Amino acid sequence: MAARLPAAADIEVSCLARTGGGASRETWLVDAEWTEQGQRVVKPLIIRRDPTGSVVETDRRTEFEVLCAARKIPVPVPRMYWLEEDGQWLDRPFMVMERINGVAPPVVLPPTESEDTRRTIAEEFAMYLARIHRADWRQLGLEFLGVPGSGEAAARAQLQYWEREYYRVKLEERPVLATALHWLANHIPQRSEIVLVHADYRAGNFLYENGHITAILDWEMAHLGDPMEDLAWAVMQFWSSGGVCQGLQLRDEMIATYERAGGMPVDAERLFFYEVLGAVKMAVISITGVKSFCEGRNYEPVMALVGFMVPRLEADLIEKLAI
Amino acid sequence: MRPGATELLNGIKNIIFNIFVPELQTEQARAQAMYSSVLIEHLIARWEIEVPLLLEERAELRPLLTQALGVVAEEFGLRIREALAAAENVGGGPKSIEAENERMRTLVPAIARALPLNPATPPLMELDAAIRSYIRNQHRRDEAMVLVGGLAW
Numbered sequence: 001m002a003a004r005l006p007a008a009a010d011i012e013v014s015c016l017a018r019t020g021g022g023a024s025r026e027t028w029l030v031d032a033e034w035t036e037q038g039q040r041v042v043k044p045l046i047i048r049r050d051p052t053g054s055v056v057e058t059d060r061r062t063e064f065e066v067l068c069a070a071r072k073i074p075v076p077v078p079r080m081y082w083l084e085e086d087g088q089w090l091d092r093p094f095m096v097m098e099r100i101n102g103v104a105p106p107v108v109l110p111p112t113e114s115e116d117t118r119r120t121i122a123e124e125f126a127m128y129l130a131r132i133h134r135a136d137w138r139q140l141g142l143e144f145l146g147v148p149g150s151g152e153a154a155a156r157a158q159l160q161y162w163e164r165e166y167y168r169v170k171l172e173e174r175p176v177l178a179t180a181l182h183w184l185a186n187h188i189p190q191r192s193e194i195v196l197v198h199a200d201y202r203a204g205n206f207l208y209e210n211g212h213i214t215a216i217l218d219w220e221m222a223h224l225g226d227p228m229e230d231l232a233w234a235v236m237q238f239w240s241s242g243g244v245c246q247g248l249q250l251r252d253e254m255i256a257t258y259e260r261a262g263g264m265p266v267d268a269e270r271l272f273f274y275e276v277l278g279a280v281k282m283a284v285i286s287i288t289g290v291k292s293f294c295e296g297r298n299y300e301p302v303m304a305l306v307g308f309m310v311p312r313l314e315a316d317l318i319e320k321l322a323i
Numbered sequence: 324m325r326p327g328a329t330e331l332l333n334g335i336k337n338i339i340f341n342i343f344v345p346e347l348q349t350e351q352a353r354a355q356a357m358y359s360s361v362l363i364e365h366l367i368a369r370w371e372i373e374v375p376l377l378l379e380e381r382a383e384l385r386p387l388l389t390q391a392l393g394v395v396a397e398e399f400g401l402r403i404r405e406a407l408a409a410a411e412n413v414g415g416g417p418k419s420i421e422a423e424n425e426r427m428r429t430l431v432p433a434i435a436r437a438l439p440l441n442p443a444t445p446p447l448m449e450l451d452a453a454i455r456s457y458i459r460n461q462h463r464r465d466e467a468m469v470l471v472g473g474l475a476w
Contacts, residue, residue, distance in 0.1 A: 017349065017350075019351070172421075172428070173425060173429040173432065175432055175457070175458045175461055176462055178431075179432065179435060179458060182432070186440070300355060301358030304362055305361070308365075311462060311465040311470075318462060323458055323459065
């Protein structure tokens with residue numbers, strides 16, 4: 001911090017603690033204080049440090065720059081302070097960002113929350129997704145993410161990425177996933193708008209407090225692509241409990257809320273394609289964690305436990321594709 | 324007289340749970356210890372079912388590949404025959420059965436991709452149905468393998 005804040009004096013950090021969340025990067029809480037221009041500055045911060053092995057291996061600079069750009073969209077995201085790609089300070093690269101108050105639901109919004117909270121959060125969840133999709137990504141300077149020439153190119157790029165990842169990380173043949181990949185290759189959607197896609201838009205990746213969403217987090221897989229990709233991810237069976245997506249709304253209600261909030265037009269065929277791709281993607285993410293564990297790069301038990309989710313994802317694929 | 328694998332694993336789980344966890348100072352460390360004991364509990368339960376499930380898969384893969392031999396293009400023939408021959412000589416341990424199953428299993432998606440999208444002749448239709456049946460059965464075995472020891476994902 002002294003290197004990044006040359007005008008600061010008496011820098012102190014305290015209350016360092018790792019949080020349970022963050023399977024893709026380690027998440028640490030820390031309080032920082034310093035004196036600058038005669039004033040004492042106090043900042044609660046989050047440090048996101050690269051793990052030794054992860055469930056997704058993404059570029060941290062992309063995540064940092066997308067988060068900086070996302071501050072200009074009217075959605076709540078933390079202020080980014082520093083990106084440190086040199087491992088000399090904390091052994092591994094990391095980024096430092098503002099700490100926003102709120103808690104992240106574990107997977108779905110807990111059933112103990114009131115109906116008012118559930119309704120408000122469902123509406124905000126849809127509204128922020130619509131705003132992300134309506135954002136002018138050229139004006140935000142996000143062309144560096146790679147601009148697909150068409151909806152077909154966007155779908156093909158995502159399919160190729162996750163197929164390549166599957167063959168890179170797979171520890172054993174998974175016939176259901178192989179069948180789903182084959183189906184996807186034969187059902188690429190032809191047309192779509194190209195928007196900023198968050199790519200991991202779900203309950204575990206927002207914070208909420210006092211009945212409102214306070215931050216949209218985990219932008220590390222963001223890219224330019226088909227808006228149906230985010231909507232499909234949000235309504236995917238895997239994040240549902242008792243038919244309620246994300247613990248917020250029934251599938252059709254969530255889709256209608258997104259459209260009412262000004263989201264992009266919903267196309268059922270593309271939505272289905274991306275739901276299938278979403279299940280494959282989540283399975284590949286899980287297998288990536290297992291591979292980290294099996295290769296001894298990250299022995300945190302959660303890396304092994306994520307592998308236990310794969311058969312559930314495959315059950316959705318068997319049902320959807322009538323295997 | 325010595326403790327068996329299950330007794331040893333139970334012992335380790337109880338040491339983690341009753342001795343380590345109360346001593347740990349941070350939430351993160353306690354969570355790691357709890358997850359570790361869940362993994363051990365899973366391993367204890369899996370111990371009993373893993374080999375029977377692997378043997379069941381092998382018993383299904385061998386006739387499936389034999390059936391494919393007469394139907395699919397010759398390009399697969401050699402690989403199928405090699406996989407079947409290797410499966411004849413497999414040992415009884417889970418690792419070796421798993422390796423042989425994996426060798427046969429990797430051929431299934433390749434054979435499925437080689438079939439026409441809508442198989443029209445009886446042998447192709449029967450092979451397509453047999454592949455789908457294997458995939459569903461294998462998924463059932465996978466589910467059985469992970470849903471033991473209190474892991475209810």
